Amino acid sequence: MNNNAHSTVSDVSRAPGEKEIKESEPMVRVTNLVKSFGTVVAVNDISFEVKPGEIFGLLGPNGAGKTTTVKLLLGLLEPDQGEIEVFGLNPEKDEILIKQNIGYVSEEPLIYKSMTPRMLFDFITSLRNLDPHETTEKLRYYLESLEALEYYEKLVATLSRGNKQKMQVIASLIHEPDLLILDEPLTGLDAKSAKVVKEIIELHTERGGSVIFSTHILEVAEEICDRISIIDRGKLVATGTVVELSKMANKIGADLEDIFLKLTHQDESVQKIIKNLRNIMKNNKK
Ligand SMILES: Nc1ncnc2c1ncn2[C@@H]1O[C@H](COP(=O)(O)OP(=O)(O)OP(=O)(O)O)[C@@H](O)[C@H]1O
């Protein structure tokens, strides 16, 4: 067990507007999770908890291990070591029960290329045993909010990247799950649609739902997440609110970019890269 790299602070201070998360049984508890692919340790001794009503960010650069963590939580991959509890259940034993109450947006765009969104949603409605009338009402509301009603009957293969993503987001919501697991959910969305999806996520947590939000985009994590775990090369570097993370990095008042670079020990190397780039580009001046 290696807890050295995982810093926490005890004095919890909230920034203005930061919401209070109630202390209660976590929706998700991950303990000392390890997953390797051959010699690559994709997830290396990661532990965190997600509370009801919380938007929990998994933030890290490309290849950090975010998607692998998400797939372990969903039972799509088996861990080498460690424990996972979702709603107090084990994903390997209670996969169906857990999946009934999770909405998942994968990082790949919708794969059901020869279906229309209507066919896909009908399929989900029957699979999840949802009330068809109620679900159609909900679908209309979501499709209208995301300006995607006109694509309802079009083949998924013919939809743009962003419109496919909207359908994937809607598909994750229609059964009103307690937990949303969203892997880069804003990918491909225009500013207005991204804003609507962020609003939907907020409303979901106001009803007591939780969100695991995986992203490599610092601004998005800073804007939307109540707490963030920074993951770097499979290791969990730190977990906390932006205020807590800034304290850990001795960078109070700094933006998440500076905090992130400090906590992942990349601040000096970035300065060096920038300096080298400046020199090269100056010397190549026409
Ligand atoms: N099926 C696989 N087989 C082999 N290696 C894999 C597999 N899936 C992931 N990896 C490796 O595990 C590491 C973590 O990958 P992962 O997809 O979890 O990263 P990520 O944080 O989601 O990155 P991104 O921001 O690019 O989506 C990477 O080194 C990746 O190459």
Ligand SMILES: [Mg+2]
């Ligand atoms: Mg990923």
